[in-house]
Amino acid sequence: MTSNAILHPDPAWRARLTGAAVFVLLLYPLLVAAEFRPWLLFDAQSLRAAGGFLRDFLTPETDPAFLAMVLRETWQTVAIATAGLTLALIVAIPATFVISERLSISRLGTGHIRPLAGIVRQVLRWILMVLRSVPELVWALLFVRIVGLGPTAGVLAIALSYSGMLAKVYAEILESSDAHATDVLLANGSGRLPALLYGALPDASAELVSYTVYRWECAIRGSAVMGFVGAGGLGQRLDESTKMMAGGEVATMLIMFVLLVAGADLVSKLLRRRIG
């Protein structure tokens, strides 16, 4: 038996070769556009700069005053996320009531919605779409220009982009819950608020709460990152330390960052299990 009999040649090698060649051809313009020249990382000058930074990086800063500052900024990050999400809820919940077709009374029976109500809904939907399509980081960048550096810009950025997101998803959750109870209540003359509270909410509340908690977790991640454009919290300090090339401080803050994200993840998981 020759070794050829054991090492079967790949039956599809021609197709694979062509595929790989086409892939490389398509890849080349992308590599040029992304200025992908990784060897620049290894020239003498950047190696010297990187060397010092990486050496510092291995010994995280543990000065008590610095640690206290990091903890304070971490709390500020959580507070920005919580405050932003609260403001977002204040906007999102009424908006949900407006855009959700489930609570429309004119829809009952004929299935037609009054034109005026339809227009109001559609306009509000478009506004919410704009609010959530602009990335939160861009909102933060704009608000830093308006209200100056600091947490106010972060809170406002989270409030705006999350109100668009929450209202849309809340309305979707309400509309995907069982329509029967709400319809019967509305058809028998109940007001919209009792119809919502007794018809739609019992079915949808677990999902609504768990989505909100998940978004809170996202907001914490978002607010940590927003500091990079000057909107307060851990990100802003991380940005400053990186610019000063203080590797030790960056290392400490990155560790804090990983712990914060893991903590938010854990709390969110516990809360969702408790409620969902």
Added chain:
Amino acid sequence: MKTDTTPRTTIPAPPPRQAGTWLILGGLLALIVASFASLPLQWSAFFTREAIDSASEFLAGFAPPDTAPAFLAKTLVAFWETLAMSAIGTILAALVAMPLALAGAGRLGRAARAVTRLVLNVLRSIPELVWAAVLLVLAGLGPLAGTLALAAHTAGVLGRLFADALENIEPHAEQSLRTNGARPLAAFLYATLPQALPQMLSYTLYRWENNIRAAAVLGVVGAGGLGQMLKYHLSLFQMPSAATVVIAMLVLVALVDAASYALRRALMR
């Protein structure tokens, strides 16, 4: 017993709640109050007459977006650069994730699995933007830092997903090849990999979609693409140019959404 036939006019009492629920609600309320109390928020500065005036003046400055052909061409280049960053970043991440996933799926022993999963978790829990800020020190301003940042975060995500995909594959095919004398690599390549590959490919495409969105804003720390342009024009207070860049970002995100929706529809059918 007398039955009550008069119609109820008040809303019935809500069902009783457990003590634990009240505790959680109380905790959440305390968190919210503490958040607002501890933040140095400048509401007064924001809602005064002149603050509103200056804010609306600032917003009005965006009004006609810059549509000079030269500037549009520049925006288009940044648009393409953003796409390129996301594509290269995702491909790099998939290449790095593949060997990490082999270790993460326990193919190199239990210790290697635990260590690899830890590394993947760390890669994953640091967001792209933080990676970009740190990598700027090493790679300098420009799209290379952004590409590597996307690759670092995505490698963590894909490594974890790939490892889970490999672990969840039916082991019978590979085992029967092994018992019949195929070498380990051949058994893996011909039995396990073909089963896992479609799932890995769809994870990679999904992450590419996410990375396009991320690449659009990554530049605000100086890592190339549309974000860097936005930061540049905003810091020079060239509002019409900034408006054009924001519109370009929105178009990019909308295109990605539409493409992914169409692709999903086509694949579902």
